[in-house]
Structure formats: C-alpha cells, structure tokens
Amino acid sequence: MNPALRRNFLASVLAVLLAISAVFLPVKPARAAVLAGVVLTSATATLPAELAPLANGKRISYVSSNVSGLPITATGLILTPKTNKKNRTVVWGHGTTGLADQCAPSASQAVFWPEARAAIAVLLQRGWTVAAPDYPGLGTPQAHPYLVGASAGRSMIDSVKAARNLDSALSPQYVIDGHSQGGQGALFANELAPSYDGALTLRGVSAIAPVSNADLFAPLIPGTPAQGYLVMALYGLQAVDPTVNPNTLLAAPARQRTGVLQSGCLNEILAAYESLTASELLVGGALPQSVITKLSKYANPAQKAPSAPILLIQGTADEAVPYVITAGPLLTQLSAYNQPVQFVELDGATHDGAVFQSTTLVADWITGRFS
Known part of the structure; x- marks a missing residue:
C-alpha cells in the first residue's frame, strides 16, 4: 500500500x-x-x-x-x-x-x-x-x-x-x-x-x-461594548463545568440573542450584545461571585510557575x-x-x-x- x-x-x-x-x-x-x-x-x-x-x-x-x-x-x-x-x-x-x-x-x-x-x-x-x-x-x-x-x-x-x-x-x-x-x-x-x-x-x-486576571476585569464588562466576550466566557466555563448555566445567568434580552453564538463568529457576537445595558445582559446586572471565582480558576495564567x-x-x-x-x-x-x-x-x-x-x-x- x-x-x-x-x-x-x-x-x-x-x-x-x-x-x-x-x-x-x-x-x-x-x-x-x-x-x-x-x-x-x-x-x-x-x-x-x-x-x-x-x-x-x-x-x-x-x-x-x-x-x-x-x-x-x-x-x-x-x-x-x-x-x-x-x-x-x-x-x-x-x-x-x-x-x-x-x-x-x-x-x-x-x-x-x-x-x-x-x-x-x-x-x-x-x-x-x-x-x-x-x-x-x-x-x-x-x-x-x-x-x-x-x-x-x-x-x-x-x-x-x-x-x-x-x-x-x-x-x-x-x-x-x-x-x-x-x-x-x-x-x-x-x-x-x-x-x-x-x-x-x-x-x-x-x-x-x-x-x-479575569476576576478583576470581567465584573467591569456588563454595560460595555465588550459584552459579547463575557457571554462567550460563560459558555466556555459551561464546557468544563456543567454547574455553570448561562441560561440562569443571562437576562431575557441576552438569552434571546444566544442564537448568534452558533450562527455567527466574533464580530457578529459583539454586535449582537454591544448595546445592552448591564441589567439586560445579566440577571441582577452583575456576575455572581461564584462565577467570578470560576473564571479566575480557569482563565487566569500565572497560577503556576512557567518553564x-x-x-x-x-x-x-x-x-x-x-x-x-x-x-x-x-x-x-x-x-x-x-x-x-x-x-x-x-x-x-x-x-x-x-x-x-x-x-x-x-x-x-x-x-x-x-x-
């Protein structure tokens, strides 16, 4: 052969x-x-x-x-x-x-x-x-x-x-x-x-x-044009931790836009979420501390020594x-x-x-x- x-x-x-x-x-x-x-x-x-x-x-x-x-x-x-x-x-x-x-x-x-x-x-x-x-x-x-x-x-x-x-x-x-x-x-x-x-x-x-240092800047994102990144991050967390449920974290206006996560890519996702207020993005307008802690665990480099x-x-x-x-x-x-x-x-x-x-x-x- x-x-x-x-x-x-x-x-x-x-x-x-x-x-x-x-x-x-x-x-x-x-x-x-x-x-x-x-x-x-x-x-x-x-x-x-x-x-x-x-x-x-x-x-x-x-x-x-x-x-x-x-x-x-x-x-x-x-x-x-x-x-x-x-x-x-x-x-x-x-x-x-x-x-x-x-x-x-x-x-x-x-x-x-x-x-x-x-x-x-x-x-x-x-x-x-x-x-x-x-x-x-x-x-x-x-x-x-x-x-x-x-x-x-x-x-x-x-x-x-x-x-x-x-x-x-x-x-x-x-x-x-x-x-x-x-x-x-x-x-x-x-x-x-x-x-x-x-x-x-x-x-x-x-x-x-x-x-x-996602725990430092992620709480600042709601209400800004960068909100699409945060929505993607919630789904990224869910991929490794099923206890993170974006449907319970995202407010109704944000949930109605989640179809763009599969139909589009970065630019479309950012455009879909950029105009929402913080309370239209997240239930209560802010990330729960438990989610911020998980972001820190999975997204923050420099927690171990580089080689x-x-x-x-x-x-x-x-x-x-x-x-x-x-x-x-x-x-x-x-x-x-x-x-x-x-x-x-x-x-x-x-x-x-x-x-x-x-x-x-x-x-x-x-x-x-x-x-």
Whole structure:
C-alpha cells in the first residue's frame, strides 16, 4: 500500500477507535498522553494570499486532550516554509474567533484575522514551520472551552507533536507565539509543558495582549461594548463545568440573542450584545461571585510557575485587554517566578495593532531563543 494511503487508513481506524472508546471505554489520561499529536487526517490547505507564496499548508485533525486528560480531536494548520527551512516549530495562537465550528481559522479565511496573517508571514520568512491550532471545539463536535487556558495550551503543545509526526526532520525545540486568547493559552502552555510536552523542548513564549486576571476585569464588562466576550466566557466555563448555566445567568434580552453564538463568529457576537445595558445582559446586572471565582480558576495564567522565558507585549491603547491589567498584576505575577520576563510596552497600540507593530520584534526574540 502507498505510504500516504496507509497513513490515512491507519489514522481513520484510530479516529473510529477514539470515538468508540469515548462512548464505551474508560480511557486513562496516561493513554491519552501517548496518543497526543497523532495525526488523524491531513489535507492540502488553501492559504490566504499573504501566506501562499511563503508556505505549503496542511489542514489536519489530530489527537489532543481535554482538561481532564481524556483524548479529544483537535484541528489546525501546519505551514511549512518553501525556502530557508530551519526545522524549528513556532506555534501561532490566534485571538478570539467565536464559539461555533465555522469560526475555526483553519477552515475559514473569514476568521483568519489580518494580524494573524502578518505575524505568521514573518515567522515563515524566518524559516520556521508554523503550527496554528484552532483550539478544541472549533471545527470539532465538542463545545469550545473559550478562555479555559489549559484547553488551548494543550492543543498548542499537541500541534507541535502533530507537526513532527508529519515531518520527522523537525527539531523537538519549539516556541509559542500567541495573541489575546492565544496569548493566554501560550502562558498556560508554558506552565503545562514540563508535565505535558514529553520529548519536546519549549524554548520560550511570546504573549501579546494576553487575557489574564479575569476576576478583576470581567465584573467591569456588563454595560460595555465588550459584552459579547463575557457571554462567550460563560459558555466556555459551561464546557468544563456543567454547574455553570448561562441560561440562569443571562437576562431575557441576552438569552434571546444566544442564537448568534452558533450562527455567527466574533464580530457578529459583539454586535449582537454591544448595546445592552448591564441589567439586560445579566440577571441582577452583575456576575455572581461564584462565577467570578470560576473564571479566575480557569482563565487566569500565572497560577503556576512557567518553564521557559517570556516575552510580554501590550499596547497602551488596547480596547479589549486593559493595559493596566497586563502591565500591573500580570507582569507582577509572572515576575514572581524564576523565568525571565521581558515586558514591551507599545505606546498607542490597539489590541490588534500590537500584533502588527511587534512582528519583527517577536521574530527577533524567537531567533534568540532558538540560538
């Protein structure tokens, strides 16, 4: 049998076995760790115009694990530079796209954000293979655990394993570069790596405007144009904690709009909720303390020691992730550990603008980490 056909056949068999085991058999986390990174399907991807001249792309599905350590399927892109290939892998962690399957960047160029294209282009120009995971639940049957950092972090690490399963020449050394939700996931991956990445070697993490300290800013969101993020976060919590019920937390006007969570992606969700008052968004106009505590548990990085150096970047005019949160408590929290933290403030940079303005800075820093 042709090697490629044989690989696809075995991957298909494994996918069926995973599906069966999820329903009928108790799968131990240790077994899931062994499967992590196994490529289930691989197909040629159509890349955005900015990236097509620079790389060959594969859209893959691969084995990852949920926050309980059980095996799940995740999807993403593996982009291999056409020239100057250096056999190192950089993970790109994208910012928020939405909750529904159509919001997976690997499957829809509509949510392959311009800032992501700019960042990935520079990484490819440096000769690095780029693994760009969608995060669990985007493009796969399970719900997307939005802002559950350990979920995104696991899929990031496992995307590197998948890239190496596709290309045995790739070094075990890798770096993670993430923005917003992806920056948060990158910081969580930095904490997870020693016990989760196996034979891989994490050399560093770049986090641009990462979500952090949700317990500090989430209570401030009701009544602001950012309310769609909070609605998504409630459903993200529900994906890992069924005791969180958005239907009992959201007020009637907000509940009437929840259809947009499946029919649209980020921009549609933000537009649907931006005009509501706090009392139209939440019952009583505020988040219960119990929910704030759960957000803190699942969404806040820096609760454990990082394992590799950190580049932390934040724009002062960020409209989505408050500058004062990153430059204040997050920087203090990360600096309390032994890994070096380099903080770069971008004066006047917006949330997405910080990515555009830092592409070369980040690539130079990664070059130093791989040296």
